[in-house]
Amino acid sequence: MEFIWIFVAFVCGFVFRFLSLPPLIGFLCAGFILNFFGITPDPNLQLLADLGITLMLFTIGLKLNIKDLFRTEVWVGTGLSAFFWIVLFASFSMLYMTWGLAYFEVLDWKTATLLGFALSFSSTVCIVKVLEDSGEMKTRHGKLAIAILVMQDIIAVVFLALATGKIPSMLALGLPLLIFVRPLIDRLLNAAGHGELLPLTGFFLALGGYELFNLVDVKGDLGALIMGILLSSHVKSTELAKSLLGFKDLFLIGFFLSIGFITIPTLPMLAMAAFICLLLPIKYLLFFSLFNALKLRGRTSYLAGLVLSNFSEFGLIVVALSVKQGWLEKDWLVILAISVSLSFVFTSIAYRFAHRGYNLFKPYLVKFEREQRLPEDAYVKPGNASILVIGMGRVGKGSFEALSHAAGESVWGLDADSERVSQLQSDGKQVICGDAEDADLWERIDVTHIKLILLALPSIEDIDNICQQLVSAGYKGKIAAMARFEDEREHLLASGIHKVFNFYTEVGAGFAEESLQIID
Known part of the structure; x- marks a missing residue:
């Protein structure tokens, strides 16, 4: 039965x-x-x-x-x-x-x-x-x-x-x-x-x-x-x-x-x-x-x-x-x-x-809306950012640290989890709290100076929504994203994202590359 x-x-x-x-x-x-x-x-x-x-x-x-x-x-x-x-x-x-x-x-x-x-x-x-x-x-x-x-x-x-x-x-x-x-x-x-x-x-x-x-x-x-x-x-x-x-x-x-x-x-x-x-x-x-x-x-x-x-x-x-x-x-x-x-x-x-x-x-x-807002709802702008990493989980954090090592203070991070953001800020990282699917957020950020946005997020629906917000905000730079499966990768490429990394493939390639350096 x-x-x-x-x-x-x-x-x-x-x-x-x-x-x-x-x-x-x-x-x-x-x-x-x-x-x-x-x-x-x-x-x-x-x-x-x-x-x-x-x-x-x-x-x-x-x-x-x-x-x-x-x-x-x-x-x-x-x-x-x-x-x-x-x-x-x-x-x-x-x-x-x-x-x-x-x-x-x-x-x-x-x-x-x-x-x-x-x-x-x-x-x-x-x-x-x-x-x-x-x-x-x-x-x-x-x-x-x-x-x-x-x-x-x-x-x-x-x-x-x-x-x-x-x-x-x-x-x-x-x-x-x-x-x-x-x-x-x-x-x-x-x-x-x-x-x-x-x-x-x-x-x-x-x-x-x-x-x-x-x-x-x-x-x-x-x-x-x-x-x-x-x-x-x-x-x-x-x-x-x-x-x-x-x-x-x-x-x-x-x-x-x-x-x-x-x-x-x-x-x-x-x-x-x-x-x-x-x-x-x-x-x-x-x-x-x-x-x-x-x-x-x-x-x-x-x-x-x-x-x-x-x-x-x-x-x-x-x-x-x-x-x-x-x-x-x-x-x-x-x-x-x-x-x-x-x-x-x-x-x-x-x-x-x-x-x-x-x-x-x-x-x-x-x-x-009331004119007076709660402190948690105040917007913070990402300063002199030319590269923005959205999603500061394990993949996003790793990408952020690698990019910061190469590009310095022009790299900023954005995450919707206020506790995670507070922890990263206490570690001295340039990270702000915000929901990337929030149209109000992008209206208050000057995207003309941002050249690259990395979407380190697990949901392709979230990525689609964020891309729509970026287009509405007049963003002209490049967008990169991660995908776990090949059909997701093809979907994101078709939606206009410039570079989509297959998570498992890239991990394998990186592992092989690092391993080869041992015998060089």
Whole structure:
């Protein structure tokens, strides 16, 4: 039976990939198709889904700076967005009730507020997948969205404790002592090396954190997140996250399939779910307005608001609990499951065109910006740069150092990760923080003196977007980029990039060249 799941998921994912749409939409469809034909899941599917979510939260923690959670725009944005959304949804529900709309007619203020609370959360699974696929986890808007998701998870833990009456054990007071165990965990991670023991160590720590928190009656997923946060500053945190990436993505397919197995919807339920999803633009406008009021840039508000404009799998937990307590009719669980699925589709498609959309609507969006900006949103120009390296990861950093040795102070670096930039600046390197896909950034940089730009980025979609921004900014110099596969290399050359290096081929050629010098 497991082969049927894999076969249908593969076919649906491949079809949507062929249509240039995110495969996760195909996995959602696969779940509904399997359910429609009467194929029932066994516990293994739910186990895969749970493992995927646990690993995802653990890897989020590995990439999260705990200081981000205490920023005003994060905790105020989280609280006010939830409050205003609940009020708005409850008001709309009461209006629909007076119209005698199906399923709303049985609601009152309390149940409408509860539904609004369930729909106020944004999907961690969907958002992390979208941001990872677009390579924007470390951007300003990406980190803002992730921090808000973490704050929502904390609210979820509190709600579940209050709603179920399951109070954490007194032993939970000892959880902060984990910080004193961190040196031991660091040594364990160092000793794991770089092979197959490294991802196994990740599994051990993620599941160990889950079980430890679950043992003291605290939501286990929060334990996986906290364990990841403890290791976020470790030198191997990025390598550990990458070693778990394939496992996490594979297990999360189980999550998307499991949504479709909840029940087979009727046409009225589908119509009602679609009707609820019509409110998603209101959720976006709410986030966008709040972020602007909190002095974020229009682009950050636009992108963060767009990626957060969906419904969460946690809403299903809230409604399932409400149905069990007799507060809501069972049909609402089905309606919400469909609404969550449709919202995933909305986010996956809408965010694919987010950067082009910003360029199109920019004249209108910037009108809502506050004159006073947050310090993190201030632009720094790359001085006397004639060569600019975009992306200061391992490849970019190596290229930067080689070019600096040859061309001196005319070489500058640009990266969207503020923590990485701070570290490089403390090492005396000429690096500035900025998102190269940001049209506003290029409008404020004089590109006439830049002769060469190196794009040391893993995503060809990001490279395409940056090239479009450079053309719009009037850049006349040369562009070089890296590609991992030959088809990507051909695509980038066809798009107008002057030189594209095949990563693996160039590494092999460089290795051979250096080796020959030994016998000369």
